[in-house]
Amino acid sequence: MIVHQISIFIENKSGTLLRVLELFKENRIQLIASTISDTVEYGIYRVICSEPVRAYEVLKKAGISANLSDVFAIMLDNHPGRAADAVRHISAEGIAFSYLYSFMLGGKGILVFRTDDTEQTKKVICEKQLAALDDEALLSLGNADDTEGK
Amino acid sequence: MYLHKELETLTRSEIECLQLERLKKTIDRCMQSPFYRKRFAEHHIRPDDIRTLDDLYKLPFTTKQDLRDNYPFGLSTVPLSEVVRLHSSSGTTGTPTVILHTQRDLDEWANAVARCLYMVGLRPGDIFQNSSGYGMFTGGLGFQYGAERLGMLTVPAAAGNTKRQIKFITDFGTTALHAIPSYAGRLYEVMTEMGIDPRRDTKLRTLIIGAEPHSEEQRKRIENMLGVKAYNSFGMSEMCGPGVAFECPEQNGLHIWEDYYIVEIVDPQTLEPVREGEVGELVLTTINREAMPLLRYRTRDLTRILPGECPCGRHHKRLDRMKGRSDDMMILKGVNIFPIQIETVLMQFEELGNDYLITLTNEEANDLMTVEVELKAFSDDYPKLQALTREITRQLKDEILLTPVVKLVPKGSLPKSEGKAVRVRDLRKTLV
Structure with missing residues (x-):
């Protein structure tokens, strides 16, 4: 993740x-x-x-x-409000964001961030079933994007 | 523990007695030099006027400019047929200067260097690698002849080519190395890159460092990095080269060999002697030299004489580590600052590397100092970097009473020289 x-x-x-x-x-x-x-x-x-x-x-x-x-990369559906939902889950646990940036890839929104409590963040991601990507998943999403472009 | 026991353990009164005898001989000899003959005549000095050591103060100073004005042979006291060696300064700041040696001068120079090296525990059987520039730079041949005189296997590795230096260290089992302090740091960096642990993979245990002012913190850092004892060496080409003053195992001040030199510390502005223990410009008179004696030579190096006795049993005076050159002093907003003060602060931070650069600029009438320093390990954390920058700034302000701009820069981004490192750039425009 x-x-x-x-x-x-x-x-x-x-x-x-x-x-x-x-x-x-x-x-x-x-x-x-x-x-x-x-x-x-x-x-x-x-x-x-x-x-x-x-x-x-x-x-x-x-x-x-x-x-x-290591940073987290959460994949979101391309709908208004999805980022708010993800951030709310994490903030609700009293976790602070050190930094965050986002971009679109393969028609999905990707939220990249680091927090002040990595272990607790992992727990939230599991519990709330947020779509956290790893290197491979991110890359294949990017490649899919490329194919669509052609 | 003494190579020249008799000379090294002379008492103060014995030293002074020897000095007077040698000073008188030197003055007689100076009458053979066109320069000093003229200088004495101008100041109405006859050799007989020098009867006690205090009479030294009657003599005028000799400066680097005098050496330039009388380039190349104007200070020689012997015919050129008796001169066997010539060293010349690079002349980067003007006309070059020349120092001449007879065979006896070279022998005595080698003896002085051998005495220094023996003092810090080096013996025949040690393998001495000299990573100093050869040729005109006296740190090369000076240490070469001194180390050979002592009977060590001496490797004239010369400066530069760091990987080859390291290969020599590991292949030959080098136990002692002479290098300038900034280069010692560079050696360690490259060893680390090559996967060599200096403690485990080399036999290095003694490092001789000199030629560049450095702080106690930098010495400790070098000792820790390389797993060695590092001894401070002081020399200058005008006084032969290395072997003028050297630390003993106490590592507390450099014994200056008073059977070779008479030492004075003067205020660089008034040229009057400073009070005992105060910092001023080092002035040296050679009393054991034939071809080219120098009387009251202004070295431009700033230091002080450490008070008290040294437990090592030598009564030769101890110089404090060099505070820099009187020419290196920066004056900012009327405050005198030496680069070594900045270095001392920077070296206390674990996070910082060995290289730094001080840049002076001015905007209108306002002097500004920027200190760039390399981060040893980079962390992806703005708040930490900012806190570090603030702390460095605060400590520098405590030391120099001005607030510099501190910039952390990536490792390897500052100019790295394999010779003397450039630490200060003065880009201030002179206001008319």
Whole structure:
């Protein structure tokens, strides 16, 4: 029920982001989702991609500061209010979100997040039968998307 | 524990007696140098005027500019046919300078270095790897000859090519290494990348570090990383090179060999002696040199003499670790700051790596200091990074009384030099 996210420590200098993306391109690693926020001093670029472990090795070999972390990815039906339902279940247990981002994949809404209590969150996901994806499920959803596109 | 027991254990009065005798000889010798003959005439000094050690104060200072102005041979006291070695500074800050040596000078230099290395426990049978630049840089040949004089198997590995250095360390069973402190950190990083544990996979136990000012915290860090004892070495090409002052096993101050040098600490502005134990510019007079003696040479290095006796039994004065160069001092908003103060604070943080860069800028009349420092391990946690940044800023402010801008940067993103690391960039525009 966990997906791997790569967090890359990048300087707010032009070129660093491009370098990461080009490394992915050269190594045929596909981005599924990514996010970066606008802080002045430093940036953390968070990436969900195909083959996260290999992607992490590629970055490390290139001398780029990165780490691999576990995040939750919940799949939602494409209807208004589904995100609210999912978040409500988790918040109801007094769990706080550290960060959250979302995107659409294969006609489904995907909610990626980390909380301050991973174990408790897992419990809620099981009890409330939320559709938590793993790396493989996420990737196949993405590939289905690709086929539909053709 | 002493290589030259008699000289190393001289009492204070014996040292002073020897110094006076050697100073007089040096002054006589200086009369053979065109530069000093002229200088003495200008100041109406005759060799007979120097009767006690205090008479030294009658002599004018010698500066690096004097060496430049008399480049290349103007300070020589012997014909060139008696000179067997020449070392020259790089001249990056102006005309190069030259230091000349007779065969006896080289012998005495090797003796001084051998004395230092013996003092920290090195013996024949040790394998000494010298990861210092060779050629004109005196840390190369200086340690080479000193280590050979002591009778160690000496590996002239020279600077750079870190993987090869590590191969030498493991293949030859290197027990002692000389490197600049920033390079010791680099060695450890590369060893880690190569899967080598310095404690388990190498026989290293002694590290000689010098040539760059570094803090006690950085020394401890190096010792912990590599599983060694690290001893501070001080030297400068104008005084031969390495072997001027060196830490004993107490690791509390560097004994300066007073049978080679007369030591003064002066206020860099007024040039008056500072009070005992106060920080000032180190001024040295060579009293055991033939080809090119220097009288009251202003080293630009800032330090102080540690008060009290050293338990090691040597009465040669102890210099505190170098506080930097009088040229390195930064003045921000009227406050004097040395890079070593910043380093001392940064090295206390587990989370930070060894490399940092201080940048000075100004906007209108306002000086601004930015401290970039590499994160050792990166954590995907903004609040933690922000808290760390705030804590570093607070501690730096306590130390330097100004609030710098602290930036955490990824490992490997700061310029890394295999020679002396660049720690300060001054981009301030001079206001007219």
